[in-house]
Every structure is written in structure tokens, then in C-alpha cells.
Amino acid sequence: MHTATQLAHSVQIGLGVFYLFVALMNVGFALYQCYAANNRRQGIVWSLVAGVFLVHSLAYFAGANWIISAGFRDFTTQVMGYYGGQLGPILYTTVSIILFVLFLRYRKFFTEPVVAWSILNLGLLAAGWSLTDDNFRKIITKEDNVPIVMLIFSVGFFTWLPFRRAVLNDERMANGEPPMEKEEEEKVLVWPDLVYTEMIAMIVCTFVLVIWSVLLKAPLEQPATTAKAPNPSKAPWYFLGLQEMLVYYDPWMAGVVLPTMIIIGLIAIPYIDFNQKGNGYYTFVERKFAITTFLFGFIVLWCTLIVLGTFLRGPNWNFFGPFEYWDPHKVLPLNNVNLSDYFWLPLGVTFPEGQGIGGILVREAPGIILVLLYFAALPPLLAKTIMRPFFIKMGFVRFFLLINLFQFMAALPIKMVLRWAFNLKYIIYIPEYFFNI
């Protein structure tokens, strides 16, 4: 729907430039492989890849009308819409968690420069083809969203880099050698080494910002009125994770309690972390738990939610597939039910409105018991069973602090899954006293 079958001239030029840029990147990589890494075969392979991109570029410059297949677009949109429209977010989250786990598990493979470079190329190719779709292009190239595209690449790169070094170091240490950083302990001077680097960085930044402000318009909107909220109304990009959290939780939970917990948790890390290793050098093996936990919070629960909120949340805060038209009248039946209803209705018990505290407590007893079990019974259970070694090493206070923070972090994905799978609204629902979990 709403997708042209003929690319506009400006789009063709844009794609031509895009592919030219990718081709040049690959020429650079081929040269690097040939002369710096002395690997002729790789050099030839990447020259060929550069050639493929160059052909794309020239074709678009010459006015080719290569468009991503309509069947494929409709198929993705349809798949995302299954299960009452909930399959989209479910797929998105599951796939990002699986990719995260795979990356950690097979980090040796994924951090190989040639593999990482191939993934980057595939990503750019997929992006190039997707950009021929009107809906996709409109959202990706919106002035507001350009920084998020950059965020995807920079988060990818800055995850790859330390992991690459960590993998190399872990191998060295397994062979009894010291980590690389211990060998390059040559000192540099603040002046001129550091100050010059900073100055160059500053000049580059200014340059980029000037170009950016010339090329992209500021995303200004009409004057604000209370009667008219833009649809969708989006938080600034760095708060999209919070906004997504607000979809599943009550304002005071998602707006106050959980963010406070995030901050407290970040502050508490140095006091909880009993692992003395990994200072001054990259390693994964020696700090598995810390790195995995932190990256899960940062990449899966923060960055992917920003990407979700930016590109896949459309009018009425509905989920839209990447090629789907943002239709403000898309109907998604999302009848949400509270846990108390799930529990009492089949038993034939109903509660009148406006009753006293006693009745409310009975009504919400199932949820209250569940939440108490989660926070009070689960930690000791873990301490007795699978996390026993942690408990012994960390002692009572630190262990329970760690587990409780962990539970708050896990509360978000748990609630998301419950919402998608069972349409669950609130576990404890006491609107009379603004207390909903």
C-alpha cells in the first residue's frame, strides 16, 4: 500500500551515492588485506565485492529501477501481524536476544575481522534494497531518526572492538602470555600527544555537525496545544526505552521506580562486583558474568528498545513492520485483562466498585502473593541452588542486593512477554490507590 513502483530520480541518485560509498569502503578493505595483512586471496574477494556494489551504484545512476520484491514486503508485514498483531514485537525481541546469545557464545567467530566485515556488508546491502521501499525509506531518512541509524552502526562497532581485543587476549592468556595491553605499556605525553588528538577530534566533530545542520532540516513541529498531540507522540530518542517500558507498566513503576533502580544498580556495580580481574586490559573469560549482565541491560534492554521505538512504533503506538504503511487507523484488538480477572472470573466471583481496603486485598491476593514470592522467595531459593557459589563468595548482603537488582531488570522482559502472550495488563491492580504492578 502507498508504495510507488517507479523510483523517483532523487532516490536513484541517493542510492547510487550510497552504493558508491560502500564500494569504496570495500576497495579500502581489499587494499588493506592485500598490502597490510598480506593476504592476496582476501584482497581479490573484497575487490569482487566492491565490484558488485559498483555495479549497483552505476545502475542506479543510470536510472535502473531495481526495487525490493513486493511479495517479500507483503510477506514480512503479514508475518508481523500474526497473533493479533503481537508476533512483530515477539519476533523482534526474541531475535535480538538470540543474536545476543549467539554473539557471546561464538564471539571468536563473529569478531574475526573478515566475518565482521561480511556482516557489515550484508547489513548495508539489506539496507540498500530496503531503501527502495517508500515506507521504509520515509522512516529511516526522517531527520529525527538519522542519529538512530548512526547509533546502530556505532554500537555495533564499539561492541565489536573490545570483544575482538578480549578474544585475542583470552587466547594469549590461555597460552600463558600476558595480555596485549601489558606489552604496549609505552607512555605517551598529555602535551602534545593527547591534546593534539583532542584538537583533531574537535575539528572533525565541528565539521560533521556543520555538514549535518546544512543537509538535514531541524525536526520542528507546529506550536503545541493540549488539544492536539502528535500521533505517534515520541519521547526524545534516548528516552524511548523508558517510553516502551511505560507501555507495560504503570507510570510510577516505569517512570519512577524502575529508572531509580537502574541508577542505583549502576552506582552499586563497583560494590557488588567482587571480581578483581580485568583491570587495564580487555577480557571476556575472566569477567563473563559482569559483561554479559551489563550488555544485556545496555544492548538488549536499552538500545534495541530505542530502535524499536524509533522505527517500528507508529501511530497510536502500534507496532508496524519495517515495510508497513503507518496507518493511523490500523485496528489491533488488544483487550488487556488483569490477573485478578483471570483468577476470579472463572470462579464466578465478582467484586463491586468502590469497596474498602479489605475487599481490594482479597481481590488482588493472587497478584500480591505472586509478587511477594518473586521478591522474597526466589532469592533464597537461588542462593540454595544454582547460585550457591555466588552466595558463598559474596556474602548475604551483596548477594541479595545483586539478585534484587537483577530481578528488577528481569521484571521488564517478564512483563513484556506476559503482555504479548496472555494480554496480561496488571499483576496487582489497585487503581483506587494508584498502585499497579
Next chain:
Amino acid sequence: MADKSRRGFLRTIFGTWFGIAWTALTASAAGMTLGTIRFLYPNALSEPPSKFKVGFPSDFETGQVDNRFKDQNAWIVRIRDPQLGDIIYALSTTCTHLGCTPNWLEGEQKFKCPCHGSGFKITGVNFEGPAPRPLERWAIRIAEDGQLEVDKSKKFQKELGQWDDPESYVKV
């Protein structure tokens, strides 16, 4: 060496470059602070009257949501209620989740919030998304001249059982 006379003091604060610099800094800092405090007192207070007339009951059609008073924070709705019969009520346009302004979607017969996707039925009852409570209703009555009058100084919340209050709706 300090000159303790009055003229000595003046000379200290205006007579040397160092003194002038400090004096200027202090003065501008004080000015900035005062300017900031000034912001606490807005020039104009626009406090629209809490009561306003919206027209005669016959101006409203059954099953219709009237959007005309949205910028006064109210939807006027007339429906056929299974218990109360033909009634008119005024719904607040503030989402009970985090305070955005939802839109009435005629085709889907629901209020839908653009911020986190809460949905409300035409009665104002929340049924989808995170909103924890139904939309609030304003007090409404038939004024002396026969027009409907909404009073936003009183609100009625369903979860507290207040929608049964005869002040919260008008029977037609």
C-alpha cells in the same frame, strides 16, 4: 595596608581592575538570580473558567462523541446506557496513564492515546494498553437556560464508584 575609611572601601571595589572584575561578576550573578526568580511569576495567568456551556441536549446525537470542546479538556458524549437510558456526560481528555491527549477514532469506536497506546471505550472505560483507570468524567448539569453546563471543578472516577452520582451525567 588596608584602608579602613569609607573612601578606602569604595576605592577597593571600584578603584582596581581586580575590584571592578569582582564587582561586575557579583552584580551579574545577582542579576541572573533575580531574573530566574522572576520566571516563577508568569506575566499572564490564563485560567479558563471551570464552568462552560456546551449547547442544548438536542444538539447531541446518540452514539456520537463531540470533539468541539477538546481544547477545553472535555468530550461531550451521548449514549444509550443499559441501566440509565439516554444520557449525556462530559469526559476528560486527559489520558489516565501519563496525561497525553487521546484521539477519538470514529471507525474503531474508541479513544486511542498516541503516547503508549492506551485505548478507551466510548464510555471512557480503559480496555487496552497501560492506562490503569477509566477516563474521568466532569460534572454536568442542565443550566437555567436549558443549556448543558460542564463544571470542571468536580470530577468523577469510575473505580471509586462515582459514575453512579447523578451529577456526573444528564438524563435526556
